[in-house]
Amino acid sequence: MRLAEDFEANPNQKLLQGKVIATLFFEPSTRTRLSFETAINRLGGKIIGFSDSSSSSVSKGETLHDTIRMVSNYADMIIMRHPMEGSARYASEVSSVPVINAGDGANQHPSQTLLDMYSVIKTQGSLDNINLFLVGDLKYGRTVHSLLMAMLQFENPIFNFIAPPELAMPNEYKIHLASKGIRYFEHTEFTDIINAADIIYMTRVQKERFIDPVEYEKVKNIYILRNEMLKNTKENMRILHPLPRINEIHTDVDTNPKAYYFTQAKNGVYARMAIIAHLLNLK
Amino acid sequence: MEKHLKVSAIKDGTVIDHIPTKSLFKVIKILRLEECSQMVTFGNNLDSKAMGTKAIIKIANRFFADEEVNKIALVAPHAKLNTIRDYKVIEKRVVETPKEIVGIINCFNPNCITNAENITTRFEVLSDKPIAMKCFYCEKITNENEMAFC
Numbered sequence: 001m002r003l004a005e006d007f008e009a010n011p012n013q014k015l016l017q018g019k020v021i022a023t024l025f026f027e028p029s030t031r032t033r034l035s036f037e038t039a040i041n042r043l044g045g046k047i048i049g050f051s052d053s054s055s056s057s058v059s060k061g062e063t064l065h066d067t068i069r070m071v072s073n074y075a076d077m078i079i080m081r082h083p084m085e086g087s088a089r090y091a092s093e094v095s096s097v098p099v100i101n102a103g104d105g106a107n108q109h110p111s112q113t114l115l116d117m118y119s120v121i122k123t124q125g126s127l128d129n130i131n132l133f134l135v136g137d138l139k140y141g142r143t144v145h146s147l148l149m150a151m152l153q154f155e156n157p158i159f160n161f162i163a164p165p166e167l168a169m170p171n172e173y174k175i176h177l178a179s180k181g182i183r184y185f186e187h188t189e190f191t192d193i194i195n196a197a198d199i200i201y202m203t204r205v206q207k208e209r210f211i212d213p214v215e216y217e218k219v220k221n222i223y224i225l226r227n228e229m230l231k232n233t234k235e236n237m238r239i240l241h242p243l244p245r246i247n248e249i250h251t252d253v254d255t256n257p258k259a260y261y262f263t264q265a266k267n268g269v270y271a272r273m274a275i276i277a278h279l280l281n282l283k
Numbered sequence: 284m285e286k287h288l289k290v291s292a293i294k295d296g297t298v299i300d301h302i303p304t305k306s307l308f309k310v311i312k313i314l315r316l317e318e319c320s321q322m323v324t325f326g327n328n329l330d331s332k333a334m335g336t337k338a339i340i341k342i343a344n345r346f347f348a349d350e351e352v353n354k355i356a357l358v359a360p361h362a363k364l365n366t367i368r369d370y371k372v373i374e375k376r377v378v379e380t381p382k383e384i385v386g387i388i389n390c391f392n393p394n395c396i397t398n399a400e401n402i403t404t405r406f407e408v409l410s411d412k413p414i415a416m417k418c419f420y421c422e423k424i425t426n427e428n429e430m431a432f433c
Contacts, residue, residue, distance in 0.1 A: 063401075065400055082396075084399055085421035086396040086397065086419075087420075090396045104396075104421075
């Protein structure tokens with residue numbers, strides 16, 4: 001967090017001069033890739049890689065093992081997004097250079113979590129005593145799971161989950177919270193309960209998650225945050241979203257000072273600069 | 284009345300008793316007894332006061348380290364091991380579920396990288412009754428009723 005702050009104050013530190021970073025995106029992810037590549041460029045590094053497995057030797061049937069062995073001979077670091085869970089951990093075993101997980105299937109997206117935490121600390125001054133409202137797809141959304149696991153390392157968090165029953169927070173997380181004596185509340189309605197929030201973390205309710213399309217039609221317009229809902233929310237409250245947004249945050253929220261999601265995306269570059277510099281022992 | 288052994292005695296080696304009948308061939312597989320060059324005899328569906336029916340395996344001239352034999356706890360949690368020397372039982376052991384399972388079980392998550400590449404699976408055992416194991420790679424939990432052997 002301190003390193004990210006340092007890079008935000010001085011974004012053009014050429015610590016990666018002479019270094020080559022591989023960005024291996026076995027599935028497309030525009031935002032995460034651009035954010036990492038901006039971080040590398042600002043640090044003065046060179047980038048090799050691919051943005052889609054169809055343009056790599058994977059399409060010829062090469063294993064992940066062989067791709068990683070080969071690329072780790074070329075680059076000083078690998079940043080990898082892969083559709084299969086556990087792929088990044090496996091790559092780190094095979095690779096001779098550090099591997100950053102830029103998302104492994106439905107498992108983890110740790111750089112997103114670090115930038116979310118950086119956004120919380122910047123807006124709230126601390127990671128302790130945060131009343132965090134998680135809204136939308138809490139069943140499949142890996143960003144909310146990772147953020148939850150990260151935030152419960154800090155003092156006195158309160159979690160509020162707002163989701164349709166089909167996309168409720170999985171039991172394993174609730175059991176984990178209960179076992180640690182951490183307070184959490186579940187809601188299906190998106191009402192003025194948000195007035196207690198320090199952070200509202202919005203996510204997209206995706207149509208493809210519903211077995212019955214009728215169920216999707218019923219809930220698709222319920223979990224939309226509108227400007228009028230923010231009237232009585234706390235002054236310090238900020239709205240986060242991992243983006244892309246579809247319609248779950250109405251555009252009339254964008255001009256509200258409590259809307260933080262675009263700055264959050266900007267914070268991502270500083271957080272990723274910090275991750276890269278830290279792993280290569282450059283700072 | 285003269286007592287007859289259903290599975291003949293061994294002079295030296297190991298007897299694994301109290302194996303659930305449905306787990307006999309899994310135990311053979313886990314311990315790789317199909318590759319064993321020594322005499323291996325087994326019986327299945329034998330009467331058992333404690334279990335109703337049970338299986339038993341006798342392996343001549345073979346002795347197991349704890350970490351080797353503890354792997355069978357996944358399928359035979361109440362198995363007992365008798366070490367035999369000169370037809371006499373010189374040691375009795377029970378199996379204990381290990382804290383880590385390497386190989387043996389496939390991750391139940393079809394989207395786990397271990398199911399796509401040639402990777403030895405690794406699990407942290409979270410609970411032994413009933414068995415729940417967390418995959419070292421994808422972090423998903425495989426439960427007892429989802430266990431599939433490699």
